[in-house]
Amino acid sequence: MELNRRVFLKCIGAAGAGVAGAATDSTAVHAWESRAPADPLGCLVDLNRCIGCRKCEQACQTVNKLPQPEQPFDDLTVLDKKRRPDERAYTVVNRYYPGRRDERDQLVPTFVKVQCMHCQDPACASACIVGALTKKENGAVYYDISKCIGCRYCMVACPFEIPAYEYHNPVTPRVMKCTFCYERVENEGKLPGCVGICPVEAMTFGRRSNLLKIAKKRIESDPGSYVNHVYGEHEAGGTSWLYISGVPFDRVGFIQVPHRPLTELAETIQSSLFSYLWSPIVLFGMLGGIMRAFGGKSDRDINHKGEES
Amino acid sequence: MSANPQAIRAKFWTPGVLVMAFFMAAGAVTVLARFIGGIGYVSNLSTARPWGIWIGIDVASGVALAAGGFTTAFLAHILGRHYYEPVIRPALLTAMLGYTFVVLGLIVDIGRSWAIWKPLVYWNPHSVLFEVAMCVMFYLNVLYIEFLPILVEQFKGRVKMPGPLAALDGVAENLLGLADRILPRIMWFFIIAGVVLSCMHQSSLGSLMLIAPTKLHPLWYTPILPLLFLVSAVTVGYPMVVFETTLATASLKLDPEMKILSPLTRITIFLLGTYLALKIGDMVIRGTYVYLLDGTAQTNAFLVEMICGIIIPWIMLLSPAVRRSRRRLFIACALIVGGVLLNRINVFVVGYRPPVSENYYFPSISEMLITIGFISGLMFLYRFIATYLPVLNRPGQEVSA
Numbered sequence: 001m002e003l004n005r006r007v008f009l010k011c012i013g014a015a016g017a018g019v020a021g022a023a024t025d026s027t028a029v030h031a032w033e034s035r036a037p038a039d040p041l042g043c044l045v046d047l048n049r050c051i052g053c054r055k056c057e058q059a060c061q062t063v064n065k066l067p068q069p070e071q072p073f074d075d076l077t078v079l080d081k082k083r084r085p086d087e088r089a090y091t092v093v094n095r096y097y098p099g100r101r102d103e104r105d106q107l108v109p110t111f112v113k114v115q116c117m118h119c120q121d122p123a124c125a126s127a128c129i130v131g132a133l134t135k136k137e138n139g140a141v142y143y144d145i146s147k148c149i150g151c152r153y154c155m156v157a158c159p160f161e162i163p164a165y166e167y168h169n170p171v172t173p174r175v176m177k178c179t180f181c182y183e184r185v186e187n188e189g190k191l192p193g194c195v196g197i198c199p200v201e202a203m204t205f206g207r208r209s210n211l212l213k214i215a216k217k218r219i220e221s222d223p224g225s226y227v228n229h230v231y232g233e234h235e236a237g238g239t240s241w242l243y244i245s246g247v248p249f250d251r252v253g254f255i256q257v258p259h260r261p262l263t264e265l266a267e268t269i270q271s272s273l274f275s276y277l278w279s280p281i282v283l284f285g286m287l288g289g290i291m292r293a294f295g296g297k298s299d300r301d302i303n304h305k306g307e308e309s
Numbered sequence: 310m311s312a313n314p315q316a317i318r319a320k321f322w323t324p325g326v327l328v329m330a331f332f333m334a335a336g337a338v339t340v341l342a343r344f345i346g347g348i349g350y351v352s353n354l355s356t357a358r359p360w361g362i363w364i365g366i367d368v369a370s371g372v373a374l375a376a377g378g379f380t381t382a383f384l385a386h387i388l389g390r391h392y393y394e395p396v397i398r399p400a401l402l403t404a405m406l407g408y409t410f411v412v413l414g415l416i417v418d419i420g421r422s423w424a425i426w427k428p429l430v431y432w433n434p435h436s437v438l439f440e441v442a443m444c445v446m447f448y449l450n451v452l453y454i455e456f457l458p459i460l461v462e463q464f465k466g467r468v469k470m471p472g473p474l475a476a477l478d479g480v481a482e483n484l485l486g487l488a489d490r491i492l493p494r495i496m497w498f499f500i501i502a503g504v505v506l507s508c509m510h511q512s513s514l515g516s517l518m519l520i521a522p523t524k525l526h527p528l529w530y531t532p533i534l535p536l537l538f539l540v541s542a543v544t545v546g547y548p549m550v551v552f553e554t555t556l557a558t559a560s561l562k563l564d565p566e567m568k569i570l571s572p573l574t575r576i577t578i579f580l581l582g583t584y585l586a587l588k589i590g591d592m593v594i595r596g597t598y599v600y601l602l603d604g605t606a607q608t609n610a611f612l613v614e615m616i617c618g619i620i621i622p623w624i625m626l627l628s629p630a631v632r633r634s635r636r637r638l639f640i641a642c643a644l645i646v647g648g649v650l651l652n653r654i655n656v657f658v659v660g661y662r663p664p665v666s667e668n669y670y671f672p673s674i675s676e677m678l679i680t681i682g683f684i685s686g687l688m689f690l691y692r693f694i695a696t697y698l699p700v701l702n703r704p705g706q707e708v709s710a
Contacts, residue, residue: 131436
């Protein structure tokens, strides 16, 4: 029993040292820092240019070997319904009539391509329990299927509701979302499938900083045709995909998203509470002290009737 | 020693147990369907609604309602209040089974169940879920270790396995003897670790939703969500013990243990009051009371949670007469348990509003069958273990302080 007591005291002492250590380390709890790549690749979509031909959807399906859609890609009646990217399609084009009319008083459609925005500080990657989702230096939010356990917290975290899931695969389902053609861009030096095929250059591929300059230049040189907003410059702390538009974004399906990275609050709380595991160590020390003060010997022998009576 | 736990050895296959077995069988068939046809085959989950009742009830509520384990361990073992020992083992059993079924629920819910070990190898320290998973894993093992002495007590010196297994009797005896010698010396470590791990993941379960400010309804989305989760878990601990002990003792016709349960809920007045003050203070500071009368499903669920789950039972507990009456104390505690259950469902299911799709979610029959099957399985095992192992206090046993 004496040995037991000594071990106990030693452990409490160690916990106490931990408390002291944690107190001096408290300055080491830094303010939240972005882990975004400095100048990633990105893509600027000009909604004024898109003609809704759905070639990008087709190229995406081919390049990523996705299943054939039920209706062929040249069937534009698909546009009559609003769609979302899903486990069979990484990107979809939707048609909106935000109210603009042409000279013959016909409503002018605006087409919007939807895919993963490839956030600079992606909530999905911060949330992912195993780090299967990561932000790559070239801008892509990359999904590593070999780590994924299918908890779908990434889908909860994504503010744009992008990741889809293969719910009908019973054993090896995957999270499905735009890859920004990571391997194609990184290893083969090619353009993403959708960007390469676009017949009207609605998409511009390049460094994000350059794309922002181009976007602002286009808005400045033709302020009548554009609203003064680059969607994705600040949304969710900045995204690799950027949009400029001739009509207000909220009329063509874009949602309002906080301008701070969504990861900031949760990561700040987590790191200030648990960096170096200081709080569990302090708590352990405190409880050990209380146990020693109030519990007495018999407390360590609980659940064990023989020695207690 | 105030507690005298004994195996109950009552008749096991009562009509109630048969009903539980029926729901377990229905749940098992549905689980089979989930592993043949996929999550999509049995559930209403979608891109917009990736988490449903399996997370809201089986996992989040399961963890919260298992809080009786660490709160009673704190009271009796760390504060040394031995008076409460008769409820320790039932609370420990509830916690152990609760966490076991949390893990079973997760195995059904995650898409790649066979990959559930991967967080052990691939770490993401930024992920709140990673921390929760680690804590739950360690705590489940702590609970099993805390439960071991009950097995030792029952079987030491009495191991008699059937048929050819009899050859292993000696080995089993040696293991039990070893456990008997070692466990009392190290148990203090696991008891403290259990409380620490519980505080960590009970609060972090609330941090889970902080990453989705545009999705969780403002009535629940608050930076103090982890604090609210921790306080509500600590609060619900003793009421859950009352709830579950009263059910067990009533169904097994044992001493209702009112001498212990009544004083146990005195502290609940303070804890529940703190929780109420935090909830209301948070609502006032963030100005979310503007939503209170808008009549949406979210607001109504919030009002039910606040009024029936916190305010009414708090007022009830203020009265000593309520605390002395077995029936009224049970009602008050059941309301508190229901309130915390509803809070977890609200945070993970009702209050979750996808910003783009406005997708409506209601759990499918199969989702409910699996959840009900798990709850029945938990109750079935509780009764089975209480029947054959020394968990509950012996009927009619004089409880001395």
